[in-house]
Amino acid sequence: MSAKVQWFAKDLLIIGAGFAAAMHIGKLPAAIPILQAELGLSLVQSGLLLSCIQCAGMCFAVLIGSYVSKLGLKRCVLLGLSLLTLASICAGLTQSVASLFAMRMIEGFGFLLVTLSGPALIRELTPIQSLPAKMGLWAAYMGGGMGIALITAPMLIQSWSWSVVWFSYAFITFSFLLGIAWFIPHPKTSTQAVPLKSLIKMTLQHQPAWLLALIFGTYAGQWFALVGFLPTIYEQNHIAPTLAGLLTASVSIANAVGTFICGLLLQRGFQPKQLVILGFVVLICCASLFYMAKDSLPFMLQYVLVFGFSLFGGLVAGSIFAQALHFAPNPMAISTTVGMILQCSSLSQFLLPPSIAFVVSSTGTWLWVGVVTSLLSVIGIVLTQRLFGLVSTQSKVST
Numbered sequence: 001m002s003a004k005v006q007w008f009a010k011d012l013l014i015i016g017a018g019f020a021a022a023m024h025i026g027k028l029p030a031a032i033p034i035l036q037a038e039l040g041l042s043l044v045q046s047g048l049l050l051s052c053i054q055c056a057g058m059c060f061a062v063l064i065g066s067y068v069s070k071l072g073l074k075r076c077v078l079l080g081l082s083l084l085t086l087a088s089i090c091a092g093l094t095q096s097v098a099s100l101f102a103m104r105m106i107e108g109f110g111f112l113l114v115t116l117s118g119p120a121l122i123r124e125l126t127p128i129q130s131l132p133a134k135m136g137l138w139a140a141y142m143g144g145g146m147g148i149a150l151i152t153a154p155m156l157i158q159s160w161s162w163s164v165v166w167f168s169y170a171f172i173t174f175s176f177l178l179g180i181a182w183f184i185p186h187p188k189t190s191t192q193a194v195p196l197k198s199l200i201k202m203t204l205q206h207q208p209a210w211l212l213a214l215i216f217g218t219y220a221g222q223w224f225a226l227v228g229f230l231p232t233i234y235e236q237n238h239i240a241p242t243l244a245g246l247l248t249a250s251v252s253i254a255n256a257v258g259t260f261i262c263g264l265l266l267q268r269g270f271q272p273k274q275l276v277i278l279g280f281v282v283l284i285c286c287a288s289l290f291y292m293a294k295d296s297l298p299f300m301l302q303y304v305l306v307f308g309f310s311l312f313g314g315l316v317a318g319s320i321f322a323q324a325l326h327f328a329p330n331p332m333a334i335s336t337t338v339g340m341i342l343q344c345s346s347l348s349q350f351l352l353p354p355s356i357a358f359v360v361s362s363t364g365t366w367l368w369v370g371v372v373t374s375l376l377s378v379i380g381i382v383l384t385q386r387l388f389g390l391v392s393t394q395s396k397v398s399t
Helices: 003-026 028-039 043-071 073-093 097-125 128-139 141-159 162-183 196-204 207-228 230-236 241-267 272-292 299-327 331-363 367-398
Strands: none
Touching: 003 028, 003 073, 003 097, 003 128, 003 141, 003 162, 028 043, 028 097, 028 141, 028 162, 043 073, 043 097, 043 196, 043 331, 073 097, 073 162, 097 128, 097 299, 097 331, 128 241, 128 299, 141 162, 141 241, 141 299, 196 207, 196 331, 207 230, 207 241, 207 272, 207 299, 207 331, 207 367, 230 241, 230 299, 241 272, 241 299, 272 299, 272 367, 299 331, 331 367
């Protein structure tokens, strides 16, 4: 096997690990009705179980990101995959609601370790000329992994049980763990001499890192909330559950396709600033039409708007993750910078759906939700102009 093929395979192992980690996020929605019937899970408990996996990222992403750099990227990926594997097996064996919550929290920390370490490890393994495309593939982990789970989990549940889903995904995760342990070398970059406090302080004082995190935050909550309302669309239009699952998965996978296309465009010389702004402009158009005319639009047009929103949202996600490698204050602070991005993302995904529900219940209409999401996208565009304007100014000063 040539050296080029070996490096390519190593890249795909890390990217595949990201997809496997995201599959654990997407496995739960299809199992909620079964868990309610078999374990007596209440509606409130179901909502908390769905959201509690975000708690680790929402509270500890920056802190854990600094430890990732200290402990070693490969070790942290392996630790994250180990936590996902063990927690998924234990949850599949349990018949206790309390144990399900505990294992879901552990899965949250495992997911966070993998997604914090992945970008920096890909940077170490990938030749610089193919890095944008590989980061585009990496940024597809959430949409792609959730899409795979949304397709496969209902089939496994229908044929066997929800426990089989947990065991199957644990096996997939463990397979990537073995592959990475065996084939991936430990990166040469070391941060042993950098105090954790200095690493965190360096990142928190770096304005581009904050801008990247805030830009991604304005997008992530919108995507999570809009996709979350898909079951409402299906119910209103009397769509069969099997078809509804496939349609939801296709929307999630569209986001992965968008991020991959973004990576290819970046590699071909397209400017990240223009891709991010294009993404936000399409988000404004799709979200505005969807929310402001939600009850009068035919189903196919509603679905096309959500699909387009997810597809072009991938331009934002792919560009931001790619730029995190360039805008980190120091190569040693890449994981901490990604941690800041993920922390803003988790906070946005945690806060925006209930905020949208509050707006709808208070006003009795979806129109103002379109106004709120459009405003978030406008803020994202302004922050993007600020980020790349700041870089341009610094470049002029240096010359």
